[in-house]
Amino acid sequence: MTDSRDADATRLAAASLAQGDPTGWFERLYAAASEGAAVVPWDADEPNPLLVDWIERHERAGGGMRAMVVGCGLGRDAEHLAGLGFETTAFDVSETAIQTARERFPASTVNYQVADLLAPPAEWAGAFDLVVESITVQSLPVSVRAVATSNVARMVAAGGDLLVIAAIREEGVEVDGPPWPLTRAEIDAFAVGDLRSVRVEQVARPDKPGFARWRAVFQRS
Template structure:
């Protein structure tokens, strides 16, 4: 099976220890963000495609109110055990991000994505950008580490074009920063870029 739109595809990867994107530790660039001005004074955080939950647990340890979701029940089971081991509270959801209910509209001051945008069906990227907008509060922050920025056939991970991603997210969000000066792990240096967007105040169009 190779259908990224089905949870079983992802469960199979996790069950077989084939989650090659997993760092087995919090993402260094995300750890930096937790202490940054962009996250300062914001507390409600959604981690999209949280995998084994390292980033979500790290954020909870630093006082953020964290919701973390993943399509894979196998990954979330591990993440829940990790949170219990670290004695932190995280609201874990086994859920397709596209199917989040209205309960989560305008719900988060921060949304973070690392290796989720590149994992979804590329034909759904516009829908993804719109869903990000929907779950953000006014003045909320969307932080995404775009990876892999390269020409490649097939996926996941599917190739990421920075211009395409910027155009999609900028339709409703304001780009604040776009930089490759981040704390990348060695194999990914030069292949990823941090972007931070803000959801403008005011009514949605």
């Protein structure tokens, strides 16, 4: 994290990680932001354009299908899916993030939940026709990556899809996160069991030329 919008997150993450706590800083950041004392760098007015663009072309969208948004933060992507007709559940490890999302969208149909991706509720396994994971796995230390990745993959129902959006890291390049962007091998690792990789691409965000992300799609047979 480098620019000034990242300063509060960088400071709080460093303190949390130094105590061996990979997720505590998210709640501290959202709580400080709710009092106007910090900035959440990924807070945005609009849903992620890479999700919006993909879902517009996705043949199995909306219409009562069940969607899950992992690490939903302040809810913009979850609200977008709900607006398209998905029966949407969204969770975050931060209670304040979930409370703020509920306050921002008081008429929302999204089922917002506080939960930890590292120990998600058992009933979410195989429960969603679309799972969206956008820059959450990369916000967790590499030591918990395998657990986080397989817990995301496990939520996809038979016949369902997983969309992963993440920053890109070249194989062999060390980073001092957060974030810890994903290598191609770490993207491929979402394809566990009968969840198979359909498409892995590096795309520029239309609103940020030259700023590329992984956008990867997986499908469970």
